[in-house]
Amino acid sequence: MNSRDSEALAGLLRDKGFILTDSPDSADVILFNTCSVRQHAEDKVWSEIGRIAKLSPLDFAYKTRKIKAGGTPRPTKKIVGLVGCMAQNYKDEIFKRCPNVDLVVGPNDLISIPLLIEAILRERSQVIAVGTMEREQDFYISNFRREKDHAYVVISEGCSNFCSYCVVPFVRGRLHSRPHQEILKEIKSTVNSGIKDITLLGQNVNAYLDTDHLPDKPSNYVNFIELIKKIDEVEGLKSFDFVTSHPKDTSQELFLAMRDCKKLKKQLHLPVQSGSDRILKLMNRGYTAKQYSELVKEYRKITNGRITTDIIVGFPTEAQGDFNQTLNLMKEIEFNSAYIFKYSPRPHTEAENLKDDVALKEKELRHKILLDLQKEISQNKKCTSIL
Ligand code: SF4
Structure with missing residues (x-):
């Protein structure tokens, strides 16, 4: 979803006369379109913004459109934008944490970015736009x-x-x-x-x-x-x-x-997240492991298609018994592939109120066990399809 948002945003900016570049050194505007689903992804963004701050210190002037004839161009400050889910999540806290950021824009306000960049150049001040609940359809108009x-x-x-x-x-x-x-x-x-x-x-x-x-x-x-x-x-x-x-x-x-x-x-990505009914209930997923397994049987019988999934290990209170049920479900279903994640608490969520009580070492171990199992299953499936 975020990749498509970045693509549509790039198309929008291109249509407004901006020139796209892959090089942060040569860019006048650098936008980070961010994801908040996992802590790890957010940590990477904070550290990348710190790196960019070195490329464009605060005391540089914003780029002006025209440099007077004969005048010496001042070094220019890059406009740095943190946009997408982290912007919505942290709002103006971002300016306190990263004074080098000029622009904070939530996922449903991305369409306003060309105008907001103009506003920064005009007003020489930081700008924030978050909170719109519905995206304008024109956001998708560019066919970039x-x-x-x-x-x-x-x-x-x-x-x-x-x-x-x-x-x-x-x-x-x-x-x-x-x-x-x-x-x-x-x-x-x-x-x-x-x-x-x-x-x-x-x-x-x-x-x-x-x-x-x-x-x-x-x-x-x-x-x-x-x-x-x-x-x-x-x-x-x-x-x-x-x-x-x-x-x-x-x-x-x-x-x-x-x-x-x-x-x-004929392929279906159907996240199961856990094989334990107790954990599924805590996750508020709305089905049991048995219902999930029946659904997969039905899907395979009707379409004979591929099936892939997502699994979270180390959700709060996940005991060895819960984990074993996930392991057994994976063995029973034999997914074509699986994306396995270690749980990390996310702000605002209900699970944030639960104690993150599965040790990181244990999460890593469970993660590895499921990855190894899936590797073996995928390998066997490949061999069977070749035969
Ligand atoms: S279905 Fe659940 S996991 Fe997926 S986006 Fe909605 S709330 Fe998040």
Whole structure:
């Protein structure tokens, strides 16, 4: 999601006359589009901003548009922006922690960045824009794409699930589905530009529901299954897939639609997070390990597709018995691949109030055990498919 936001932001700035560069040394404006999902990602941003501060000390002047004839150009201060989820999370605290930062902009305000840069140059002061709960659709208008043969298309933003460990609903707001006409328009224009393979993006794609245009007729609302059927009919599109799904919003009806949509890849990323019902309940995930496992059986029976997952180890109170249940579930399901994370408490979340009581050493050990198991499973699956 963040990569697509960065891409759309780059397109927006390019359309406003900015020139993109990969080199921080030559840039006048440096923007960090940030993620708050894990502590580790935030730590990297703080340290990178510290590094950039050395490139552009505070006593440098902001770049002025015109340097008077004959005048000596003063060294210029780079405009440094911390944008995205960390901006929403820490707001003006960022200016205190990093005085070198000029711009703090939340994920739903990214569209204002070109104007805010102008304001910084005009006013010579720091600027903050956070708190807008819904993104303007024009944010996606530029068709700037980094890849030549694949594109991401956002179908919904935010999430209303409030899993107890997750900061997303607090930094990106509640679920908001883009109008399906806008999505189809973006896909058609992407296909016309030569890109025929698309990934639909959302924090919980299965909860997609476009109610914007037909508020009086719920029977005409477009849900996720109807959306993928419409996308399957887009002329010129060769293939598409979607991330991320939530088990509690995933159903047999979806699997049947996946089977029937000819262009839809038969692959599903379905985070399980834990194999212990007690931990799943503490995580507020809304399903049991057995329900999850039944869902996977149904999915495989109907689509014969690939399945991948996310797992968190070391959630507060996770005992050896809970961990063993996760291990057993992984052995039973044999995912095609799995992303395994060590738990870290996130601000605002319900789980932040629980004691982070699994020692780091133990988290690392559990992380390694699951990684090794998945490596073995993936290897066996590869050998079986070759045979
Ligand atoms: S489904 Fe849960 S983990 Fe995923 S974005 Fe929503 S709150 Fe976060």
